[in-house]
Amino acid sequence: MAKEEDATHAADARRLPGVERNLTVSPIDMRQARFATAMRGFDRREVTAFLEEAATDYESALRENDRLRQEIVRLEAALNQFRELEGSLKSTLMSTQKVADDMRENAVQESGRIVSEAEGRAELMTLQAQMRLEGIQREIDSLRLKRREAETSIEATISTLHSTLDFVREQERREREGHLLPLRPQVVHTA
Numbered sequence: 001m002a003k004e005e006d007a008t009h010a011a012d013a014r015r016l017p018g019v020e021r022n023l024t025v026s027p028i029d030m031r032q033a034r035f036a037t038a039m040r041g042f043d044r045r046e047v048t049a050f051l052e053e054a055a056t057d058y059e060s061a062l063r064e065n066d067r068l069r070q071e072i073v074r075l076e077a078a079l080n081q082f083r084e085l086e087g088s089l090k091s092t093l094m095s096t097q098k099v100a101d102d103m104r105e106n107a108v109q110e111s112g113r114i115v116s117e118a119e120g121r122a123e124l125m126t127l128q129a130q131m132r133l134e135g136i137q138r139e140i141d142s143l144r145l146k147r148r149e150a151e152t153s154i155e156a157t158i159s160t161l162h163s164t165l166d167f168v169r170e171q172e173r174r175e176r177e178g179h180l181l182p183l184r185p186q187v188v189h190t191a
Contacts (some may be wrong), residue, residue: 009166027055027056027058027059027062028049028055030052030055030058031051031052031055033051035047
């Protein structure tokens, strides 16, 4: 009955994946196994050939199992590297996104500052231009006033010269007519 329980447990262990079994029989044990002869027993050559074939298959299965375990270790190491790389990439992506957001925010702030400065300069230039325009307008008004004054002065000079010319002509005409009397006031004698 104990052999039946061991066989049942061994069968259950083979069916359950991931269950580690501590195997007590090795391929060498299978090759070196010797059984006592009994009456009406099995053919020794067939049993030996079967055990040899089972040992060879068992040995291949153990090698394949070791190879698969090594492959699992290698794949788990690669998976861990990829997970680390993924974490690094996520971190880099987040850092890059933060840098991009910071750059965008700085660019917006810088553009706002530049626009504010440009508006301030434009306003200052407009005020300066307005002041210059007002100064030029005052200068134009001053020049117009001086021109009017000059025109009035010239007109007065022309009028004075015209009066003087008329006076001189009148004197010349009187001299030709002989009526020229010294520019003394005429004394009227009353008798």
